[in-house]
Amino acid sequence: MNAKYGYLGPKGTHCEEALYIYLGAKDTGAVPYSGVEQVIAAVRAGEISHGLVPLENSIEGTINLSLDLIAHDQELKIAGEVILPIKHNLLSKPGIQKAQINLVVSHPQALAQCRKYLNRHHPGVPFCEVNSTAEAAQMVAGGNDYMAAIGNERAAEIYGLEIVEQDIQDCKDNRTRFVVVSKEESPVTGPAKTSLVISITDRPGGLYQILKEFALANINLTKIESRPAKRNLGDYLFFIDLSGHREDPAVKKCLEAIEDMAASFRILGSYPIWGKVGETELNDTGNQVKMSVNEIRQDIDIIDYQIVELLAKRTQLVSVIGTLKNGIDSIRDRDREQEILNRVRNNALKKGVSPELAENIYQILFGHFVELQKRLKTD
Numbered sequence: 001m002n003a004k005y006g007y008l009g010p011k012g013t014h015c016e017e018a019l020y021i022y023l024g025a026k027d028t029g030a031v032p033y034s035g036v037e038q039v040i041a042a043v044r045a046g047e048i049s050h051g052l053v054p055l056e057n058s059i060e061g062t063i064n065l066s067l068d069l070i071a072h073d074q075e076l077k078i079a080g081e082v083i084l085p086i087k088h089n090l091l092s093k094p095g096i097q098k099a100q101i102n103l104v105v106s107h108p109q110a111l112a113q114c115r116k117y118l119n120r121h122h123p124g125v126p127f128c129e130v131n132s133t134a135e136a137a138q139m140v141a142g143g144n145d146y147m148a149a150i151g152n153e154r155a156a157e158i159y160g161l162e163i164v165e166q167d168i169q170d171c172k173d174n175r176t177r178f179v180v181v182s183k184e185e186s187p188v189t190g191p192a193k194t195s196l197v198i199s200i201t202d203r204p205g206g207l208y209q210i211l212k213e214f215a216l217a218n219i220n221l222t223k224i225e226s227r228p229a230k231r232n233l234g235d236y237l238f239f240i241d242l243s244g245h246r247e248d249p250a251v252k253k254c255l256e257a258i259e260d261m262a263a264s265f266r267i268l269g270s271y272p273i274w275g276k277v278g279e280t281e282l283n284d285t286g287n288q289v290k291m292s293v294n295e296i297r298q299d300i301d302i303i304d305y306q307i308v309e310l311l312a313k314r315t316q317l318v319s320v321i322g323t324l325k326n327g328i329d330s331i332r333d334r335d336r337e338q339e340i341l342n343r344v345r346n347n348a349l350k351k352g353v354s355p356e357l358a359e360n361i362y363q364i365l366f367g368h369f370v371e372l373q374k375r376l377k378t379d
Contacts, residue, residue: 005030006039006048012134012155018082018178019052035131040069043076043181050079050182057086058175060109062225070181070268071197071227071237078195078269080180088114088169091137091161092148098164103128105136106150109176114150116170137161177274186271192245193222195268198238198258199229207238210258212306217254218299219244237264246270318369322376332370 005023008015009032019030031048033039039051056062070076088110092101104111104118105128111118118125130136136149141159148164149155156163180186200206214221223241244251246267259265341359348358 003050004048006033006042006051007031008036008039008053008132009033010132010134010138012137012151012158013132014084014086014152014176015052015054015132015178016134017152017154018084018176021084022052022080022082022178022180036063036066037069040073040076040181043183044073049184050180052082052178052180054109054176055081055179056177056223057109057113058173059113059169059171063109064227066179067225067227067239068230070179071239072230074266075183076181076268077183077185078179078271079182079184079186080271081193081274082178082180083274084176084178086113086169086174086176087152087167088133088150088174089153089156089166090148090164090168091140091151091156091159092164093140093145094160094162096145096148096162096164098122100146101125101148101164102146103144104148104150105130105139107131107133107136110136110150113169113171113174117168121165134158180271186269188245188270188272191243191273192248192270193241193273194244194246194251194255194270195239195241196255197264197266197268198240198262199235199264200238200261201263206261209261210238213254213257213261214242215306216303217250219251219254243273314365315369315372318372319376322373332366337366 005019007013007019007030011032013032016030016032031042033042033051036053039048039053042048043051053066054063055066070078090098090101090104098121101122103126104122106114108129110133111127111129118127130139133149133151134155137151137155137159140147140149141161149161150168151161153163155161198210200210211221211224220243221240222243223239225239226236227239229235229237242251246252246255247270255267341362344358344362345355348355
């Protein structure tokens with residue numbers, strides 16, 4: 001089907017503004033919907049091919065509704081993103097003075113992002129939350145004379161309102177990330193971002209094992225967040241954004257390893273990084289920036305630290321086993337050692353490490369830990 005877009009309406013929302021920028025045209029023929037759920041439902045039903053919804057804000061954080069709806073719909077993919085600088089304005093009917101305003105209407109995120117301004121300039125004035133900043137402007141245009149809305153310049157233009165005061169957001173570096181959801185994959189010709197959602201088995205260090213794979217593969221995580229899985233108390237989904245395309249060799253290998261460890265695993269999509277669309281400066285591993293020798297050495301230092309940390313943990317566990325074996329004649333279990341060596345060799349082969357090197361290291365470890373258990377037994 002031909003691409004048909006929908007967005008969180010009505011006309012004049014930041015969402016509509018973001019869609020204009022994403023498509024590079026003002027006449028998009030896009031369909032406004034009254035809520036995020038309605039946009040997602042329209043994509044699912046095939047009314048539109050793509051829907052644009054807000055996902056996170058630099059001040060207020062993640063829009064949980066958007067995240068949950070995308071995560072729990074198996075058909076949906078993230079096909080793109082837009083990061084929009086947010087400039088809030090106080091809007092009213094023409095001729096209304098600031099001191100006359102007796103109600104401020106807007107989306108909850110917009111009200112939260114202008115909290116300091118409102119407390120300072122309109123103390124005691126009540127707020128009213130609505131579905132969007134454009135809906136707020138619409139209400140003010142058709143409501144009593146002394147209502148005010150928080151919205152953008154386009155909303156003021158569309159609904160015949162006057163800008164009482166510009167840029168009233170508390171943080172001037174206020175940005176919202178919007179995502180394009182679709183049933184279709186996104187073509188990527190340059191630097192990409194991949195989003196996935198996973199759950200982990202209930203075991204100590206489960207999340208650490210997942211994150212460690214990204215660290216070892218030198219893959220940058222741009223976002224990680226947990227949300228209730230909506231099954232049992234204590235069950236959580238983890239949302240992860242990472243730099244790189246799912247088909248980049250390093251990313252693909254890392255994701256395969258993580259899928260083996262995760263209780264559930266789903267790639268939400270790979271799509272162009274906003275602001276880097278069309279760039280092609282990728283090396284053969286899919287990384288966007290060529291690393292310097294010093295950066296590589298820093299990564300090696302981190303790995304060395306992790307190796308020692310894991311050896312310390314293994315020593316602690318072997319020491320516990322040594323105390324439990326106190327009174328048992330045989331310390332060395334050759335069958336167990338062979339089982340470990342077989343597993344280590346197979347894993348080394350999968351990871352591109354010499355199986356002989358891995359086996360030699362473990363033979364040294366076995367000897368060391370046997371001596372440790374002997375000492376524990378005689379103490």
